Amino acid sequence: MQRWPSLKQLHYLVALDEHKNFNRAAKACHVSQSTLSTGIQNLEEMMNLQLVERDHKSFIMTPIGLEIVERARHLLSDARDMMELGQNQGGVMQGSIRLGCIPTIAPFLLSRLVKSCSHTYPELELLLREDTTANLLKLLEHGELDLLILALPIDVGGFHCKSVGEDPFKMVMRRELAATLHTPFDYRELPNQSIFLLEREHCLTEHALSACQLRDKDKINPFAATSLHTLVEMVGAGLGTTFLPQMAIDAGILNNTDLIALPPPGEQASREIGLVWRPSTTRVQTFYKIAELLRTLVCPKAADAQ
Numbered sequence: 001m002q003r004w005p006s007l008k009q010l011h012y013l014v015a016l017d018e019h020k021n022f023n024r025a026a027k028a029c030h031v032s033q034s035t036l037s038t039g040i041q042n043l044e045e046m047m048n049l050q051l052v053e054r055d056h057k058s059f060i061m062t063p064i065g066l067e068i069v070e071r072a073r074h075l076l077s078d079a080r081d082m083m084e085l086g087q088n089q090g091g092v093m094q095g096s097i098r099l100g101c102i103p104t105i106a107p108f109l110l111s112r113l114v115k116s117c118s119h120t121y122p123e124l125e126l127l128l129r130e131d132t133t134a135n136l137l138k139l140l141e142h143g144e145l146d147l148l149i150l151a152l153p154i155d156v157g158g159f160h161c162k163s164v165g166e167d168p169f170k171m172v173m174r175r176e177l178a179a180t181l182h183t184p185f186d187y188r189e190l191p192n193q194s195i196f197l198l199e200r201e202h203c204l205t206e207h208a209l210s211a212c213q214l215r216d217k218d219k220i221n222p223f224a225a226t227s228l229h230t231l232v233e234m235v236g237a238g239l240g241t242t243f244l245p246q247m248a249i250d251a252g253i254l255n256n257t258d259l260i261a262l263p264p265p266g267e268q269a270s271r272e273i274g275l276v277w278r279p280s281t282t283r284v285q286t287f288y289k290i291a292e293l294l295r296t297l298v299c300p301k302a303a304d305a306q
Helices: 007-019 022-029 033-047 063-087 106-120 133-141 203-211 228-236 246-250 284-298 300-305
Strands: 052-054 059-061 095-101 124-130 147-152 160-174 195-198 220-225 241-245 259-262 270-277
Touching: 007 022, 007 033, 007 063, 022 033, 059 063, 095 106, 095 133, 106 124, 106 147, 106 246, 106 284, 133 147, 133 270, 147 160, 147 203, 147 284, 160 203, 160 228, 160 246, 160 284, 195 203, 195 228, 203 241, 203 270, 220 228, 228 241, 228 259, 241 246, 270 284
Parallel strands: 095 124, 095 147, 195 220, 195 241
Antiparallel strands: 052 059, 147 270, 160 241, 160 259, 160 270
16 A cells, blocks of 8 residues: 655655754644654655755755645645634634734734624634735745735735725825925925835835825935834934825824825825635635625725615
8 A cells, every 4th residue: 555645744844944944843843853853754765755955964955855845835735724624614704714914004904803803703713923925925825824914916826815995095294394385285396305115025115106106216215114103203203204004094103293194196096905815725705704894994984885
C-alpha cells in the first residue's frame, strides 16, 4: 500500500519555510526541535527527495522543497476549511473567522464590527490581524487568514472580492490655511511640498492621489508618515495639509485639534471598501453575512434609507 505524507509533516515543512529557523518553527508547531526535524526527514525519505539542504548552523530550501511547500500550503488550507465545515456542522454563522484588515481601516472599523457581530451572531468569533495589503494577501494565499477587509481598487489576483461601500476622502488642514483658499479651492493655491502622505506601502496614498486627482507632484512633501495619526500631528503643527478618509474623521481622529475637513478639488473622491477571500473556501455564505454587517457600518446613511 502506498504511503502518504501526513498533514503534520507538511505543517512542519511549511513552518520551517515561514520561520527560517528550526527552533522557531518547532515552537510555532508546539513540538520539540528534534520532533520537527525528524518529521521533515521522514517526509524526505517517504518522497525520496531532498527538501531541505542543511549544514551545521543553517539551511536552505531546495527548489523542489519550495514547490512542495507551496503545494502543502494549499493542502493545509483545504484541510482547515474541511475541519471548520465539520465542526460548525454546516452552521453559517458559527465557529471562528481569521480576519485581516489594513491599518488605515482597522482602528476605525474593527471594534464596531466585532461589537455588531457578537451581538448579531454570538456563536461567531472574529480573530483579528492588522497588516499591510501585500502581507495580508500573502497570508490569505497561504491559508493563514480566511477573510480580508481592504481598500479598493487593488489587484487581488484570483481571489474573490465583494464591495461593502464607499469611504469619501476629505482634505484636512488648519483653519488659518483654509481661510486663505477659495471655495472650492484649487491645488495650485497650496504651497509646494505642503501635502503630507503615508508611506508607499499603505495603499491609501495611491488611492488618495488617484481619487483626488492630484497630479502636481511638487505639492507633495518628501516626508512619509507611518500612520494617519502621524499625518494629523504633522498637519496640526501647521506644516501643511493631507487627505484623510471619512471613516477616520467619523471615528474622531480630529477631535481636540484645530483642524477642519474640506472636500478635495474635483469630483467626489473616495476609496471603496471590500471583502476578499479565497475561491476555494466553504464559507462564502458566512462572508456575505459579514459583508451585510460591514455595509451598515461603512455606509450607515445608505443602510438606514433601505
